Amino acid sequence: MRTKFKPWAEPYLNEHPEISLTNEELGELKDFYLEIGSGKGDFLINMAKVNPDKFFVGVEKNVTCSGITAKKLVESKETNAKLLFADAINILPLLKDGSVNTIFLNFSDPWPKKRHHKRRLTSDVFLKEYQRVIIKGGRLIFKTDNLDLFNDSLEYFQNSDFTLVNVTNNYQGDDIFDTQTEYETKKRKEGIPINRVIFEK
Numbered sequence: 001m002r003t004k005f006k007p008w009a010e011p012y013l014n015e016h017p018e019i020s021l022t023n024e025e026l027g028e029l030k031d032f033y034l035e036i037g038s039g040k041g042d043f044l045i046n047m048a049k050v051n052p053d054k055f056f057v058g059v060e061k062n063v064t065c066s067g068i069t070a071k072k073l074v075e076s077k078e079t080n081a082k083l084l085f086a087d088a089i090n091i092l093p094l095l096k097d098g099s100v101n102t103i104f105l106n107f108s109d110p111w112p113k114k115r116h117h118k119r120r121l122t123s124d125v126f127l128k129e130y131q132r133v134i135i136k137g138g139r140l141i142f143k144t145d146n147l148d149l150f151n152d153s154l155e156y157f158q159n160s161d162f163t164l165v166n167v168t169n170n171y172q173g174d175d176i177f178d179t180q181t182e183y184e185t186k187k188r189k190e191g192i193p194i195n196r197v198i199f200e201k
Contacts, residue, residue, distance in 0.1 A: 009067025013085050019073040021057065021082050026094050031135065032057055035104040036088045036121055039181055041069030043106055046179040048081035055080050061087040088121065092129040100133045105142040107183045110149040122153035127160045134201045143171065143196045145187050150195040162199035171196035
């Protein structure tokens with residue numbers, strides 16, 4: 001279900017540049033944590049709250065979701081989290097090699113039609129960029145309730161240079177280095193199983 005368009009979202013983003021990063025600042029970041037597809041921001045902000053010694057960056061291309069996240073960031077006053085209203089395909093090339101500690105992919109768009117599979121955030125095009133930007137020993141953590149996307153993604157990873165660390169069907173959310181997205185909270189209440197996999201560079 002798509003988020004209803006909010007006309008205030010883009011003006012709000014423009015009014016609060018302090019919660020974002022310039023391309024130059026992004027290119028200078030090191031050892032940070034990147035969430036691609038931040039939705040309405042609960043994961044990004046809560047991870048920042050419970051990990052004040054770490055720096056988190058969220059990327060979200062939906063303007064309404066970005067506006068909602070920006071509002072939450074401003075209200076939370078967290079200084080170790082920033083949001084980029086952008087498409088990840090345009091952001092990743094700006095990052096230095098070996099600059100990201102961990103990439104989080106939380107409930108990404110499954111793009112179910114086969115002709116759209118190349119748009120998936122776990123497709124080969126993205127995996128090559130993740131491999132480049134993640135530090136040696138860094139991780140990619142992927143959660144989804146879409147079993148087709150999950151199983152297909154496991155195959156994509158098998159053809160990459162990432163090493164499987166852990167795969168969990170019906171993940172209970174018991175990793176201390178994790179928190180729930182808004183979507184995840186809703187699906188858990190509905191009894192929908194969550195699948196999670198961790199890969200390491």
